[in-house]
Amino acid sequence: MNEPKHTTTRPIRVPVVLWEAYGRVCKRLATDRTxxxxxxxxxxxxxxxxxxxxxxxxxxxxxxxxxxxxxxGRPRKRE
Structure with missing residues (x-):
């Protein structure tokens, strides 16, 4: 299997109100969702x-x- 050379975005299905509440809790805990x-x-x-x-x-x-x-972030490509 080919492994990606970087992290990838993983979409999940979650109700908006749950996501927003989770974001507020993470903020109070001085972290972020990720x-x-x-x-x-x-x-x-x-x-x-x-x-x-x-x-x-x-x-x-x-x-x-x-x-x-x-x-x-990623190093700039050389021209």
Whole structure:
């Protein structure tokens, strides 16, 4: 399977009022929806994942760390 070289947007279906309430709660917790959802996914994988799932989590964490290290986003293409 071809793995993407970057994070991708994952649309989910959720009622607007639920999404808005969740956003307010995340704001009060000094986080955002993305980070909160990522934390929950990590928790579930650590608790219920098998060896393969945990290895994939480690790979994903590395990808996220590399993205954060760039801080400016993708490097500019050279002309």
């Amino acid at each position: 980070n909160d959802l990522l934390d929950r996914m990590r928790e579930r994988i650590r608790e219920y994942g098998d060896e393969t799932d945990r290895a994939d989590l480690a790979q994903a964490e590395q990808e996220l760390a590399e993205r954060r290290a760039r801080k400016g």
